[in-house]
Amino acid sequence: MERNTRQRKAIHQCIQDAGRPLSPQEILESAQGAVPGIGLATVYRTIKSMLEAGEITTVSLPGGGDRYEISGHGHHHHFHCRSCDKVFEVHACPGDMQKLTPEGFVLESHELTLYGLCNQCRDVGGKPAVS
Template sequence: MERNTRQRTAIHQCITAAGRPLAPQEILEHAQQAVPGIGMATIYRNIKSLLESGEIATVSLPTGGDRYEVAGHGHHHHFHCRACDKVFEVHACPGDMQKMAPKGFQLESHELTLYGLCDQCK
């Protein structure tokens, strides 16, 4: 069983409070408010632990740089702001994507990332 340290609690709380996927650097900046002196190695160690326990999930973007969000949101997509580099959740889906697969192929899953400017950057 994983120890519930101040650092782990701060990291989990900042991911939960953000309401959107966070990059490791964003997690560091938020966690430092609760635990001054926390370092990037601690962030990565706790991200790994939180992933292994199923508390958070990875959001992998085609442009690189994984983000992390609270697990259990169900099927959803993401919006990536090209100006501020933040990623936001999109709780909508265009629906049945099987019709887009080549004839004879069986679709198992899909990911959709929208790109543009968020409301703060436009």
């Protein structure tokens, strides 16, 4: 049985409230608002526990670190801003990918990541907006 500590509650809440996949560092920075003494090791332990419990899922990006989001969003894709490095959910799908699969192959699933500039970075000329 998993203990429901202040740290765990803060981490769960920040992932849920973000509405987008977060890196461990983003989780740490957000959770520190609720639990000032929380450390990165606690964030990693909690991520591992939440993954095992099925509360969150991993969003893996080619060439980048894993991000984490609340489970149960259903099929969706992601947009990765090349300037600020934030990842956003995209609730659309181009549709039937079987037509792109080589003849005779059977497609079981797909992941799609779009890359570019988010609206904040686009507005400041491709440089991350200062928060």
